[in-house]
Amino acid sequence: MEYLIGIQGPDFVLVAADTVAASSIIQMKHDYDKMFKLSEKILLLCVGEAGDTVQFAEYIQKNVQLYKMRNGYELSPAAAANFTRKNLADYLRSRTPYHVNLLLAGFDEADGPSLYYMDYLSALAKAPFAAHGYGAFLTLSILDRYYRPDLSRDEAVDLLKKCVEELNKRFILNLKSFSVRLIDREGIHDLERLPLPQQ
Amino acid sequence: MALQDVCGIRKPPVYPRWNSPALFSMLVGDTMPHFDEVGGGHLLQECSSPLQLYVPSLNGKDFLSSSYLSSVRPPFSLCHGTTTLGFVFQDGVIAAADSRASCSGLIACPAVQKIMPVHSHLVVTTSGSGADCMLWQRILARECRLYHLRNHRRLSVGGAAKLLAYMLHPFKGTELCVALTLCGWDEGRGGASPPVEDLWVMEEKVTGWGGEEGCGSKGRKETRECAGQACEREGEGEAAGEARTEADEEQTALGQEASGVEEELGAKAERTESEREEDATHSRRVEDGGLSRASTTESSRAGATAAEQEVRQEPWAGGPRLYYVCSDGTCLQGELFSVGSGSPYAYSVLDCGLRWGLSLSEAVSLAREAVYRATHRDAYSGNCVDVFYINSQGWRCREREDLREEYYREKEKRKMRQGEQEKCGMKHK
Numbered sequence: 001m002e003y004l005i006g007i008q009g010p011d012f013v014l015v016a017a018d019t020v021a022a023s024s025i026i027q028m029k030h031d032y033d034k035m036f037k038l039s040e041k042i043l044l045l046c047v048g049e050a051g052d053t054v055q056f057a058e059y060i061q062k063n064v065q066l067y068k069m070r071n072g073y074e075l076s077p078a079a080a081a082n083f084t085r086k087n088l089a090d091y092l093r094s095r096t097p098y099h100v101n102l103l104l105a106g107f108d109e110a111d112g113p114s115l116y117y118m119d120y121l122s123a124l125a126k127a128p129f130a131a132h133g134y135g136a137f138l139t140l141s142i143l144d145r146y147y148r149p150d151l152s153r154d155e156a157v158d159l160l161k162k163c164v165e166e167l168n169k170r171f172i173l174n175l176k177s178f179s180v181r182l183i184d185r186e187g188i189h190d191l192e193r194l195p196l197p198q199q
Numbered sequence: 200m201a202l203q204d205v206c207g208i209r210k211p212p213v214y215p216r217w218n219s220p221a222l223f224s225m226l227v228g229d230t231m232p233h234f235d236e237v238g239g240g241h242l243l244q245e246c247s248s249p250l251q252l253y254v255p256s257l258n259g260k261d262f263l264s265s266s267y268l269s270s271v272r273p274p275f276s277l278c279h280g281t282t283t284l285g286f287v288f289q290d291g292v293i294a295a296a297d298s299r300a301s302c303s304g305l306i307a308c309p310a311v312q313k314i315m316p317v318h319s320h321l322v323v324t325t326s327g328s329g330a331d332c333m334l335w336q337r338i339l340a341r342e343c344r345l346y347h348l349r350n351h352r353r354l355s356v357g358g359a360a361k362l363l364a365y366m367l368h369p370f371k372g373t374e375l376c377v378a379l380t381l382c383g384w385d386e387g388r389g390g391a392s393p394p395v396e397d398l399w400v401m402e403e404k405v406t407g408w409g410g411e412e413g414c415g416s417k418g419r420k421e422t423r424e425c426a427g428q429a430c431e432r433e434g435e436g437e438a439a440g441e442a443r444t445e446a447d448e449e450q451t452a453l454g455q456e457a458s459g460v461e462e463e464l465g466a467k468a469e470r471t472e473s474e475r476e477e478d479a480t481h482s483r484r485v486e487d488g489g490l491s492r493a494s495t496t497e498s499s500r501a502g503a504t505a506a507e508q509e510v511r512q513e514p515w516a517g518g519p520r521l522y523y524v525c526s527d528g529t530c531l532q533g534e535l536f537s538v539g540s541g542s543p544y545a546y547s548v549l550d551c552g553l554r555w556g557l558s559l560s561e562a563v564s565l566a567r568e569a570v571y572r573a574t575h576r577d578a579y580s581g582n583c584v585d586v587f588y589i590n591s592q593g594w595r596c597r598e599r600e601d602l603r604e605e606y607y608r609e610k611e612k613r614k615m616r617q618g619e620q621e622k623c624g625m626k627h628k
Contacts, residue, residue: 021531026543028523029531051364051371051528096372 002047003135003175004034005163006103007156008115008128010149012184013105014156015115016164016194017045018135018175033179038064039074040187041107044084047132048100048120056098060084077106081116081124088122101132107183131163138170139163153182157191164194280579282541282570283313283324285382285521286549287534288557291590292519294324294382295566297541297574298583298599309582310599318343319593321356321383326539327376327526335377339363356383357532360522364530371528378525378538384589387517519589541573541580548572559588563597571602 001022006015021032036044036057042064046057060083068074075083081104091097102118117123117130129143146159160180167175180191283296296313299306307329314324317340325332342362346354354362360381367377523529523536535553537545548569557565566586574581586597 021529023525023529026537026546028529028536029533032531049528050525051368051530054364054530055368055528 001134001173002034003131003133003167003178004045004047004101004103005131005136005139005143005160006045006105006115006117006127006129007143007147007151007159008105008113009151009153009156011113012153012156012182013107013113013115014153014160014180014182014191015043015045015103015105016160016178016180017047018133019177019179019193020175023050030176035179035181036061037188038080038104038106039068041183042075042077042080043105043181043183043188044080045103045105045132046100047102048098052098052100056088056100057102060087076108076111077104077114077116078108078111078126080104080106081114081118081126085118085122085124088118088120092122103130103132105183107185109185113183134173135163135167135171135175138166142166161194168195280541280577281313281326281539282537282545282573282577282580283326283380283539284537284542284545284549284566284569285324285380285535286553286562286566287519287521288553288562289555290557290559290562291384291588292322292382292521293562293566294322294380294587294589295570296324296326296585297570297580297602298585299574299579299581300329301579306581312585314585314587314596316594317359317381317383318347318353320353320386320589320591321359321381322587322589322594324380324382324538326378331375331377331526332379335363335367335379338366339379342366353386355385356381356520356522357385359383360524360530360532363524364528367524367526368528370526375526378523380536380538381520381522381524382587382589383520384591384593385517385520386591517591537569539580541570541577544573544576545569563588567600571605574602575606 002020003018004015005017006013008014015035017034019031019033020027021029034045034047034053036046038044038061044057044060046053060080063083064075064080084102084104088098088100088102097120099120101120102116104116104118105114107113115127115130117125117127117132119132128149129147131139131143142163143159146162148155151159157180164178176195178194180194182189182191280299280301281297283294285292285294294314298309298311298313300308300311311329313326313332314322315336316322317336321343323336323339325336339359339362343354343359346358363379363381367375521533521536523531523533523538535546535549537549549565552565552568563586567584570580570584574584581602583599583601585599588595588597
């Protein structure tokens with residue numbers, strides 16, 4: 001039902017998420033933001049079971065910020081991703097596992113851009129592009145086909161648009177709009193929502 | 200609460216000290232203590248929270264996951280038949296609900312109160328299992344009141360929603376079923392404040408407003424009870440300015456405090472939106488920034504003035520607020536929510552007629568119409584409709600209206616219209 005996608009370029013990461021918050025057959029909210037800002041250059045995209053997403057993502061968010069307050073510097077995306085995975089794994093065999101699927105996107109001064117794919121079984125993989133949700137079945141092959149490591153920002157946005165078009169065409173659910181953000185050396189930038197409004 | 204004392208549920212170590220705020224202390228690196236350990240009398244390190252009081256106490260032996268819980272079957276099937284709705288418009292918030300409590304195929308009670316006030320500026324519509332809703336409404340009211348007493352200002356609607364969501368989280372996966380819509384008015388942090396209107400001058404012809412003797416005056420009396428708090432005296436013009444500056448001072452004091460050592464203790468469950476604003480964190484800004492941008496680009500309400508937009512978008516400016524909190528963990532902010540088995544029918548009526556610029560009477564009649572249509576189609580909703588209206592002065596309720604009368608009235612109208620059409624048809628012939 002929900003959809004997340006991330007595309008890593010040579011010096012940026014582009015991420016997008018749908019903006020629907022649904023409850024059984026009703027769309028309760030059309031402009032729901034599924035991205036959580038962990039730090040100035042790290043975004044956590046979180047989908048999954050209703051309450052678990054917000055609870056887990058905010059828990060990670062607050063702890064990453066606490067780390068910064070205590071130590072004076074921010075966690076790198078790799079460290080944040082591994083911290084998230086560790087928490088997910090710790091809860092996995094408890095009585096209250098968190099059923100969440102995550103994408104963590106960040107930019108590190110030393111390592112450059114990075115995109116991490118995590119699922120509810122706390123698997124962690126660094127990937128050049130990734131997607132979550134039923135929509136992923138339809139769009140991963142598009143990404144496989146057209147992705148290049150040296151994409152420019154415009155090309156990455158075009159690739160994202162291709163994926164969204166495919167979803168509009170073939171996906172049974174109506175995912176009307178997507179929030180899009182780009183992370184680079186300067187930080188997190190909001191891009192225009194997709195699909196673009198009709199003129 | 201007294202009943203808890205009598206039943207001995209309250210254990211002294213678990214109950215919080217009256218002078219310390221409830222904390223969720225989550226230290227990085229520690230494994231988060233599982234809530235089930237509390238049942239045996241253990242606590243999170245130095246943290247005592249009233250919230251753990253309500254955790255289902257399973258003595259910390261080995262037990263399997265939900266199979267243990269599902270082995271205790273309820274004696275009857277719990278049904279969630281209801282229609283409740285809430286929406287925000289330029290004048291405030293409207294909350295409406297039907298009054299039928301059903302249990303499988305039986306109408307357990309035809310005159311239930313599904314909209315309950317939490318405090319003078321917050322009303323909660325309930326749906327789900329009746330007993331759970333009553334209990335959680337009281338728990339929320341208690342926590343809001345405690346916050347108010349400790350911090351000399353009302354908890355914002357968003358803060359109350361967050362608090363409730365965190366309190367409900369330990370029960371995820373159990374049979375608890377509540378879906379609440381919090382409808383209220385935030386007083387804001389000073390500066391931009393919503394226009395003060397004279398509540399008792401009603402130009403619109405709305406039938407059956409409670410007026411002075413009804414619920415509205417109750418709300419006002421409540422505010423006068425806490426006469427010590429300057430920020431309470433919102434209805435009185437002279438004090439209002441004073442109240443806002445006091446709230447400002449308190450806010451800056453809190454801000455300085457907050458940026459200090461208190462931050463070490465990680466996420467506080469009771470943090471209001473205004474406190475979070477002053478944090479080093481900007482997380483909420485990203486979320487709300489995204490949301491506010493969405494509401495400007497997506498909404499077709501071109502007629503909204505700049506002031507209205509500010510009221511709607513800037514969370515710290517105060518204004519009408521609507522939150523949906525569910526026992527499965529959902530906590531959403533929005534401008535229109537409808538909950539219950541009759542909600543699809545209500546949504547369709549509301550989506551046609553709802554706009555920001557509605558007048559009060561239009562909004563009330565729209566809410567009433569939506570509930571009426573839902574009760575007509577949904578078997579589990581029916582009987583009467585309650586409509587509540589919340590604005591900067593507090594909440595007011597409309598007299599309960601029996602929808603059966605409305606059904607017959609509509610039938611009459613249809614008959615008359617048909618009769619007239621036939622007459623016209625005959626004339627043309």
